Amino acid sequence: MATSLMRKTLGATCLGLSMACASPAVLAVGDLLETPARPTELAPQSLLNDVAVAGDRIVTAGERGHIIYSDDEGQSWTQAEVPVSVTLTGVDFGTESHGWAVGHSGAVLHSSDSGANWELQLDGIRAAELAIASQEDAIAKMEERVEQAPEEEKEDLEWALDDLFFRLENMQADLDIGPVNPFLDVWFENDSHGFVVGAYGMIYRTTDGGESWQDWSPKLDNPQGFHLNAISSIAGGALFIVGEAGQIHVSIDGGETWERRESPYPGSLFGVIGTGRVNEALAFGLRGTLMYSADLGKSWSVVNTGSTATLNDGAAEGDRIILVGNGGAVLTSGNGGDTFREYLRDDRQGVMGVVPVSDTNLLLVGEGGVKHADPQGKNLQ
């Protein structure tokens, strides 16, 4: 207790003076969930996996528990106080001041001051316990069904029951190791309602700003437990989740119920965004795959991007579409996605997130941290 308190104070002092704080007094290695992110000047040059906007503030999160924010369109950055050192994978703000960040070891962090200070709301142990409890529920229900089912359906249901047991065993084995699985994305509607999604089909919902969480995976048709890579809302209010092996799930009732959509592409999808027009969505992933739907995901048309790079994130404003991906790929379209122009950045480093801060300036985050680029993705300066 005393040490963790000391560390916090020390971290704060370092930040107060400048971000250069050469060596904290305590170098003892503890669990990543209990180790506050080290204050460092290197955060803006380290891996950043996601970026979000809170009012005029840009907030981005990445490896080693780094969360940094900028109030001047990314010119200068301040490192936030974060109580964990796990790799963070997603960040989203429900309101200007309330934001959530998620990452490895099942970490869910909350900030109520626009990203300056963060607290841990959920970790992998508690998340796994919640999932195991609901899995046990599901098993109980299934056992009931097996008993009541007519003889000819029994065999199938017993198979399904076996599957449930198998998954439960896996979950318990994982829990024995510890908080092993990462969350991969987060979405919040406001300061109380939101979802976190992650590996092996994890999805949790809160309606009280993260005070309590419900395992929402039974609501999704994902029996194999494929990774859920990204969650977004689009104009019109529909929610989209995309994931491994062409998973697409859509909810039109604010997340209460979810429907599985058929994907024309069997490979993994890493991102989904709206176009700004009602009910229109773009989903993208491996090997330059980009799909467009104008009917809440019921039908998709594959768009030829001419790229083979894995696409991770995107932004759309009117007819302007920007997609970013691995190998320094930046794809831009000025005609609503009819044609794309691919630019491979000189550093060939992976890009995980994009914010168009102005007509002439893109802010990119990813491997190697924050970068400023022109509208085509070429480095500024």
Place this chain on the structure above:
Amino acid sequence: MSNPKHDKGEHYLTTPKAEPFLERLIFNNRAIILVLLTILTLFLGYNAAKIQPDASFERMIPLEHPYIVNMLEHRDDLENLGNFVRIAVESKDGDIFSPEYMETLKQITDEVFYLNGVDRSGLKSLWTSNVRWVEVTEQGFQGGTVIPDDYDGSRESLEQLRQNVLRSNEVGRLISDNFKSTIVYAPLYETDPETGEPLDYGTFSRQLEEKIREKYEAQNPNIDIHIVGFAKKVGDLIEGIGSIAWFAGITIVLTTLLLFWYSRSVSGTLVPVFTSIIAVFWQLGTLRLLGYGLDPYSVLVPFLVFAIGISHGVQIVNAMAVEAAKGFDAITAARLAFRALYIPGMLALISDAFGFLTLFFIEIDVIRDLAVAAGIGVAFVIITNLVLHVLIMSYIGISKGGVRHVQNHGEKQDRKWRLLSNFSHPSVAPISLLIAVIGLGLGLYYKQDLKVGDLDQGAPELRKDSRYNQDNAYIIDNYSTSADVMVVMVKTPVEQCTQYSVLRAMDSLQWELANTPGVQSTASLADVSKIVTKALNEGNWNWYAISRNQTIINASIRNAPSGLINTDCSLTPLLVFLEDHKAETLQTAVEVVEEFARENSNEEHTFLLAAGNAGVEAATNEVISKAKDMMLIFVYGVVSLLCFLTFRSIRAVLCIVIPLGLTSILCEAIMAVSGIGIKVATLPVIALGVGIGVDYGIYIYSKLEKYLLEGKTLQDAYFETLRSTGKAVVFTGVTLGIGVVTWIFSPIKFQADMGFLLFFMFLWNMIGAIWLLPALARFLLRPERMLEKARTAK
């Protein structure tokens, strides 16, 4: 023998009695002694001729330092981590994507493959099958060799090559950032697995020059070849030792000319040169018999031995010429010279030897070897100079020209000596002291910047503008790698080196180090695990982390480079790439690791410092810093004690030692100003400078005391001192200086530094003895008391 002037006590020190035992022993058996010495010379000369250059890595490092102990203990586990050469093949016009370039690169790769000593399975270049590109697809991984299977030099296949290169993850490692060069990476065997013979660095390095650089630069004028690596560096060092022969020749010629100008006597020139060379033969022959080779450090010693031999020989020639001028025959002149010089001569040589022996405080073998070599050399000079030289001269005598020169020149020079004797004048001496104090102040001021260790970028052993360092700079500029690597050894129980807790702790230390000034980057199994875990998850950066799941960790490091895990998985290295190898950089990094190791070493993992060139340098710096003060205290202690035992006066000791101290401080200031650090090569210089520098003071003071005891005033006594021995002292300073000054042109940087500093110390100590000693004497000595004491002693 029964010379009338013999007993007047005019021509030798007052201390020795007439015909001391040693003199009788030597002069009554001249022929036998000469025959014995000739046989000894033939025997040792034969051995000297067979001495081999030897640049053993282990002898250059402090073997007793805990870092080095750790490194050597785990040497088998770390094998090949550092021993490789990188050959960058640069395209002068255009980039690497041309059929001509690729053809040359292919031939070079094949040629390197067949070089003896190359670990062929680890050889890497664009043309080897272990350099691959990988891509994630819906079906999983897809990949292939970077050179397309159907490569035919056409534009299509070059375009394919360009794409493969871009997705190979080798840009910055094997391919330069600007696509103008690629590297052929060749790991080396320390010992040839077929013959069991250790790798001959000299031969290997020569082969790289002849079979790779010269051959292919001639064959394809559009390429430049840059080669770096430990083996190449050592090869260049061995090559550098070869150029020493030139310096030796130049030194001998210069010294001979100077000696003739000084003595104007053929015998007075050739005999000292001859006997000094014999001392060198004895020294080298003895070294070989003791099993030593000539390493880049101790190769300095023959020059010192030669110079010391000459400078003491000059005293003999000088003394004999003075005696001969008085009309003595050759043998009497030789006896008188011996009688006058054997005590100060032996005292000076013994203090030289003690100066060298203080080097034993430095726990580095090359330095101890140097001490042994120099100690042996000086011991031999006592015999070659005081016995062999004197005996030969007793047969030959000083030629008439030489005697005339002494007579004429001596008188002509009196005016000059008269002028210089003013240094002891009551109104000049305070000014001298004031200047000395100012010099001391300036010296102390500038000396604050004195650094420990090597200060320049690149291989510190070689010059900045050497081919090797130019190649090194090229590779640093064009690739994202540093040449200064410190390796932390992470020790675990057997089969536990890949546990989550180990990787997690390493990752944590790496991040501390990444946040440490001077650290460029770090690498370990933890990075491999993170990057492969990411790759196994469809290349998604969200998965860039060490999994807590051991099964995933094991999968992620299945194909880790062999150097990162030892055979029983009980040791894994953590590589720290530093921006440079300045002492502060090393010190800061070492402190972070040590603190981390204290906090986090437990039964699961222990963090041990340190291997890698930077680890070795950190250890060396520590040893040097510790040894420095000890060595100075000891060398000054010994010199002061010897002077006190001889002259029985604290005041005498002060007169002799203070000018030395001033020189030592000025030397350190000059080092600081000219960017030379205290290191293995320069620390011995300080001891050598003091040990040899004291000679001047001893020669001057012994004469000065003699004349004072004859009742002369200080200035008169000093004038007589200068007249009789001043010239020899000045000459000694110049000869010693010339003996080492040629080293400034050595291709080996530390030899140049040694040469420069020794040159300064030898000359400046001489100036100190001529200029500052009499000024100090004016304040410190009380001639009346000395006379009184001498009288009561009688």
